[in-house]
Amino acid sequence: MIEFEHVTKVYETQNDENVALEDVNLQIDDGEFVFVLGHSGAGKSTFLKLILLEEKCTEGTVIINGQDLTRLKRRKIPYMRRQMGVVFQDFRLIPTMTAYENVAFAMRVTNIPTRQIKKRVPYVLGLVGLGDKMDRLPDELSGGEQQRVALARALAHSPKLIIADEPTGNIDPEMSFEMMELLSAINSVGITVVVVTHEHELVHRFNKRVVTIDHGHIVSDTAHPEVAEAYQAAGGVLPEEFDYAH
Numbered sequence: 001m002i003e004f005e006h007v008t009k010v011y012e013t014q015n016d017e018n019v020a021l022e023d024v025n026l027q028i029d030d031g032e033f034v035f036v037l038g039h040s041g042a043g044k045s046t047f048l049k050l051i052l053l054e055e056k057c058t059e060g061t062v063i064i065n066g067q068d069l070t071r072l073k074r075r076k077i078p079y080m081r082r083q084m085g086v087v088f089q090d091f092r093l094i095p096t097m098t099a100y101e102n103v104a105f106a107m108r109v110t111n112i113p114t115r116q117i118k119k120r121v122p123y124v125l126g127l128v129g130l131g132d133k134m135d136r137l138p139d140e141l142s143g144g145e146q147q148r149v150a151l152a153r154a155l156a157h158s159p160k161l162i163i164a165d166e167p168t169g170n171i172d173p174e175m176s177f178e179m180m181e182l183l184s185a186i187n188s189v190g191i192t193v194v195v196v197t198h199e200h201e202l203v204h205r206f207n208k209r210v211v212t213i214d215h216g217h218i219v220s221d222t223a224h225p226e227v228a229e230a231y232q233a234a235g236g237v238l239p240e241e242f243d244y245a246h
């Protein structure tokens, strides 16, 4: 479970302070599929960075699986991170390694026995439909296929949570739809999925929970994509008849 309690994140720069998130309260239960929607600069990446322990909040608490991240001992950070699988916007594949090696490498650095790696890598690459392209280098794969390698790598450690940051940024709409179907299938076996995006179109095609962030605030949190759409139609200002989450 992911819990944000009165979370504020302020970035201090040389000349000013940027309030990226302000008094955010949110709960994502185990097994949920959640879209986090918002315009550029709304605070989506900051939200993910707090979950991934890449940033610390300025105020409030972030709790993952009962563990308060603000009190987490430094040496426990790698252990926490291993419980989460991340698909980055730019995939972050190693260009000189094949699909197989990219996934195997991520497992090797966490000291997983070779025997287990040899079994697991073909399995996860098969899950994402790349069983026959394991020996290709990233630039011998399409954008959507590279993204699936990134997803296979994220799945390699059997995480309870998959986080996808703007997974549709670098691929065409049909590919992004397929990626969402794949994430949906992964979610259906009980893995929590959080997808950050600014693509209203995509969100509309999947009937999932949508948390909309604007200027560092959660402005809507709903199971119905229509509300998020109304938000967009209103030019980013939620009509009064809609409930504000917090």
Ligand SMILES: Nc1ncnc2c1ncn2[C@@H]1O[C@H](COP(=O)(O)OP(=O)(O)OP(=O)(O)O)[C@@H](O)[C@H]1O
Pocket: 011, 012, 013, 018, 019, 020, 038, 039, 040, 041, 042, 043, 044, 045, 046, 047, 198
């Ligand atoms: N390291 C940083 N230092 C200072 N300000 C930052 C930093 N990172 C983000 N910000 C600011 O915090 C706010 C939220 O940024 P964030 O990256 O979370 O938005 P986003 O919704 O992910 O945007 P995008 O869709 O463009 O990636 C923005 O005003 C941004 O300029």
